[in-house]
Amino acid sequence: xxxxxxxxxxxxxxxxxxxxxxxxxxxxxxxxxxxxxxxxxxxxxxxxxxxxxxxxxxxxxxxxxxxxxxxxxxxxxxxxxxxxxxxxxxxxxxxxxxxxxxxxxxxxxxxxxxxxxxxxxxxxxxxxxxxxxxxxxxxxxxxxxxxxxxxxxxxxxxxxxxxxxxxxxxxxxxxxxxxxxxxxxxxxxxxxxxxxxxxx
Amino acid sequence: xxxxxxxxxxxxxxxxxxxxxxxxxxxxxxxxxxxxxxxxxxxxxxxxxxxxxxxxxxxxxxxxxxxxxxxxxxxxxxxxxxxxxxxxxxxxxxxxxxxxxxxxxxxxxxxxxxxxxxxxxxxxxxxxxxxxxxxxxxxxxxxxxxxxxxxxxxxxxxxxxxxxxxxxxxxxxxxxxxxxxxxxxxxxx
Numbered sequence: 001x002x003x004x005x006x007x008x009x010x011x012x013x014x015x016x017x018x019x020x021x022x023x024x025x026x027x028x029x030x031x032x033x034x035x036x037x038x039x040x041x042x043x044x045x046x047x048x049x050x051x052x053x054x055x056x057x058x059x060x061x062x063x064x065x066x067x068x069x070x071x072x073x074x075x076x077x078x079x080x081x082x083x084x085x086x087x088x089x090x091x092x093x094x095x096x097x098x099x100x101x102x103x104x105x106x107x108x109x110x111x112x113x114x115x116x117x118x119x120x121x122x123x124x125x126x127x128x129x130x131x132x133x134x135x136x137x138x139x140x141x142x143x144x145x146x147x148x149x150x151x152x153x154x155x156x157x158x159x160x161x162x163x164x165x166x167x168x169x170x171x172x173x174x175x176x177x178x179x180x181x182x183x184x185x186x187x188x189x190x191x192x193x194x195x196x197x198x199x200x
Numbered sequence: 201x202x203x204x205x206x207x208x209x210x211x212x213x214x215x216x217x218x219x220x221x222x223x224x225x226x227x228x229x230x231x232x233x234x235x236x237x238x239x240x241x242x243x244x245x246x247x248x249x250x251x252x253x254x255x256x257x258x259x260x261x262x263x264x265x266x267x268x269x270x271x272x273x274x275x276x277x278x279x280x281x282x283x284x285x286x287x288x289x290x291x292x293x294x295x296x297x298x299x300x301x302x303x304x305x306x307x308x309x310x311x312x313x314x315x316x317x318x319x320x321x322x323x324x325x326x327x328x329x330x331x332x333x334x335x336x337x338x339x340x341x342x343x344x345x346x347x348x349x350x351x352x353x354x355x356x357x358x359x360x361x362x363x364x365x366x367x368x369x370x371x372x373x374x375x376x377x378x379x380x381x382x383x384x385x386x387x388x389x
Contacts, residue, residue, distance in 0.1 A: 024270070031269060032262050040256035053260070061272045130251055138254040155214070156249040162216055177207045184210070184245045191248060 012076045020067050027067070031060050034077050038084050044153055045088040047142060055091060059084035081158065089168060092146050140190035148183035155180055201234050209239055213246070 005018050007029050019027040038059055043052035063080050070079055141149050147169070154160045154168065165176045205228065211217050212225040229235045258265060 024273075028266055028270075031266055035262075035265060036256070036258055039258045040253070043256050044253055053258075057265070057269050057272065060269045061276060064269075064273050065276065133248060133251045134254045137248060137251065152249070156246070157253060162211075162214070177211060180214075181207055181210050184242055187248075188241050188245045191245070 013072065016067070016070065016072070016076050019064075020070070027064055030076065034080060035060075037077060038080055041081055041084050041153075042088055044141070044157075045085070045092070045146070045150055047149075051091070055087050056084060059087050062087065085154070085158070085168065089150065092150070093170075096146070136191055136194045137187075139194055140187050143190055144183055144186060148179050148186065151176060151179040152183045152187070201232065201238075205235065206238060209235055210242055213239060213242055 005014060005023075005026060007015065007026055010018075010026070010029075012030065012033070015026040015030050019030065035056070039052055039056040042056040042059070043049065046052050046055065059080060062083050066083070070076070141152070144152070150169065151165055154165045155162075160168070162173045162176045162180075165180075166173045169176070205225075208217065208221065208225050209229065212222050212229075217225060229239050
């Protein structure tokens, strides 16, 4: 007779395998364990609580529907995060199609702005508390367009390579490099100005 | 400094360059102050991002959050697969009977139609026509003897001689699956 799974104490892999056999309670436990992480990724990309909530829940629904395709080649949370990112990218693409780009956005897209940015020699991270720096980064990220924010998130926080980002964002590796370069340089400028503002 | 070189400096820092190109960029950074300043700026941003993201916590209760997911899963659960009819001898027989029966009905109709066709010579009671009969648009075929084998009735109506039909090599025997046309043997074609 099969041993009954101790759901609260089981590790993720055991829960996933049980859920792959069709058991819902282990999946519910996985949702409880990782819901903040998935919601946080959706929120960092969308910057809207309600949309992030909807899409994070949609990611869990999709995760359940595709659970049998999960081959345990990565961690379950990495796999779920990829689902969430893909949903967010689809959502943002659809939303962008409805919007008309401003001239600034178009210039950002074409990658011309960063060429005129002077190189910053002032270190914005010096003498800044960890939490304060996180808040500053969060503020600066908010000021980036979704393409630049997303490319930074995927590269810096999800540790994706250029080609993986290009695939996820449906663009070329050259575009990824340009967006990443712009996003980093813009972030440097924003962090410095934010630091100056706070110390004024 | 060219824009392409700036992008290559970034790619070098991200470990995305091939060893040979990486060596070229390392040399560029050593020799070019502008390249060095840019690499330092990018390094500062990278270090800042390593502090991580601002933590985000969901306000919804665990149960409420899950209940909404569960409801969506239930709503989007795929319908059960359509009930598959078990394959039985009778169902197999029925599968064959439909095309074979149709074929038989067509043959009978064609022969009947040929027998009452106005082009057919009106038969005299007791006399079998000697005229050679070849395949006609009505579907009648030559018998083994080269004649249309027809018995005659006093009222002139042709009666089909099934012996003659069965003897024909041009018609399929509905009972013998080996003689069935491919389209009937393989209904999927």
